[in-house]
Amino acid sequence: MPAPAFRPRVTTGMSLWDFALSVYGQEGVEEACLALQNRLGADINMMMFCIWLAACGQGSANLARCLGSALKLSRDWQRALVEPLRSCRQNLKEFAGSGYEASLDRTALLNLRDHVKKCELEAERLQILALANLVEVEVLGMPEAPGLAQRQEAENNLDVYFSATGVKLDPLGQAHVFRILNAAFGP
Numbered sequence: 001m002p003a004p005a006f007r008p009r010v011t012t013g014m015s016l017w018d019f020a021l022s023v024y025g026q027e028g029v030e031e032a033c034l035a036l037q038n039r040l041g042a043d044i045n046m047m048m049f050c051i052w053l054a055a056c057g058q059g060s061a062n063l064a065r066c067l068g069s070a071l072k073l074s075r076d077w078q079r080a081l082v083e084p085l086r087s088c089r090q091n092l093k094e095f096a097g098s099g100y101e102a103s104l105d106r107t108a109l110l111n112l113r114d115h116v117k118k119c120e121l122e123a124e125r126l127q128i129l130a131l132a133n134l135v136e137v138e139v140l141g142m143p144e145a146p147g148l149a150q151r152q153e154a155e156n157n158l159d160v161y162f163s164a165t166g167v168k169l170d171p172l173g174q175a176h177v178f179r180i181l182n183a184a185f186g187p
Contacts, residue, residue, distance in 0.1 A: 054154035
């Protein structure tokens with residue numbers, strides 16, 4: 001996800017996509033998310049979904065109703081679309097620096113990599129839209145500044161998600177989760 005040019009606060013009417021961009025764009029969050037994804041197999045979009053539900057004041061009730069569907073949708077979407085695009089993007093980067101420079105146009109390869117990266121981001125955006133459509137969240141009722149109760153609900157939602165997917169948080173993983181929650185709700 002690209003970092004936004006500014007840091008919008010979690011505000012009334014913020015969609016899951018805008019919320020995810022806002023949180024992801026804050027200092028240290030991208031690194032924390034990618035570490036959780038790469039080290040532990042966590043799905044960043046599902047994590048943002050769990051946190052967003054809590055920020056909307058719709059945490060555990062809506063998560064309980066849609067968890068099975070959200071996990072299936074997310075897992076299938078990641079496996080069929082996002083992961084192949086991510087793998088292609090990473091392979092293009094490696095291939096561009098692999099020593100075939102004499103026979104390949106490195107600039108063209110890097111341009112193709114950028115195009116694949118945009119496709120990967122669009123696939124993630126569509127996944128987030130599909131996740132948001134699974135629940136009936138009245139985002140117009142989202143608190144202007146979610147508080148401690150929403151943060152606790154987000155922690156609970158993440159615990160449910162991690163448990164359901166078999167993600168085991170070690171101390172480093174927990175530190176990454178707290179960085180993300182601090183970005184969403186403040187310390």
